[in-house]
Amino acid sequence: MKDRLEFDSIEVSFGGHKLLSSIYMVCTVGKITGLLGRNGCGKTTLMKIVFGAMPVDQKSVRVNGRSLGLNYLSERLISYLPQSDLIPPYFTVRKAFLLFGVDERDLLDLFPEVREMMDLKPSEVSGGYLRIFETFLVLKSKGSFCLLDEPFTGLTPLYMDKMKDLISATRSTKGIIVSDHMYKHVTEISDDLYLLANGQTYRVMNDEQLISLGYLGDSKPIA
Numbered sequence: 001m002k003d004r005l006e007f008d009s010i011e012v013s014f015g016g017h018k019l020l021s022s023i024y025m026v027c028t029v030g031k032i033t034g035l036l037g038r039n040g041c042g043k044t045t046l047m048k049i050v051f052g053a054m055p056v057d058q059k060s061v062r063v064n065g066r067s068l069g070l071n072y073l074s075e076r077l078i079s080y081l082p083q084s085d086l087i088p089p090y091f092t093v094r095k096a097f098l099l100f101g102v103d104e105r106d107l108l109d110l111f112p113e114v115r116e117m118m119d120l121k122p123s124e125v126s127g128g129y130l131r132i133f134e135t136f137l138v139l140k141s142k143g144s145f146c147l148l149d150e151p152f153t154g155l156t157p158l159y160m161d162k163m164k165d166l167i168s169a170t171r172s173t174k175g176i177i178v179s180d181h182m183y184k185h186v187t188e189i190s191d192d193l194y195l196l197a198n199g200q201t202y203r204v205m206n207d208e209q210l211i212s213l214g215y216l217g218d219s220k221p222i223a
Helices: 043-051 093-100 104-110 112-117 127-140 157-170 183-189 207-212
Strands: 004-008 012-014 017-020 024-028 032-037 060-063 078-081 145-149 175-179 192-197 200-203
Touching: 004 043, 017 043, 024 032, 024 175, 024 192, 032 043, 032 183, 043 078, 043 145, 043 175, 078 127, 093 104, 093 127, 104 112, 104 127, 112 127, 127 145, 127 157, 157 175, 157 183, 175 183
Parallel strands: 032 175, 032 192, 078 145, 145 175
Antiparallel strands: 004 024, 004 060, 012 017, 192 200
16 A cells, blocks of 8 residues: 555634635655645645644644654655755755755756756756756655645746656655646646645646636636
């Protein structure tokens, strides 16, 4: 039986407005689970909560049916790609790879052109290349599950295709949840798909559901 991550019973309110109220998602090793939603709907907040970086009064996060404790960050079961600032600004890329315990040779096999950037700091690397480094670190780090928030940001079309190939290949050993405003890239690589809207998650089977739930309009996502 493959490892299975589930979470529900998550409630979050800001300024009297309930951002998250009826959440249920499941992610299994061997699959990519896409998470779509309009800007400001709470996707990033949800990922931070599941990762364990944002404390809330009520949540249930389980792996293989076992509820994770309050300090499960230390267990390193889940890795998380935030929208920015994964690598500390005073670290070089090479030092970040050492810290994460990831072999840089695996990166250079796929992206040999970044060899000369390994001794640079984040501020010295373009946004697209930095996203490649950050996403690779998360995908190759320890743990059975990866949460990817906007992995395609700043990438050229060529690198978007290479990133999709990398994410797809990694699912053989991990369960991956991916969210990005470039929804077509998310849907192309996802085995399962959820939409976050009105504080709730909906299991989505086709574009007609995305239209009826207000995410798609005229075949384009509504930001």
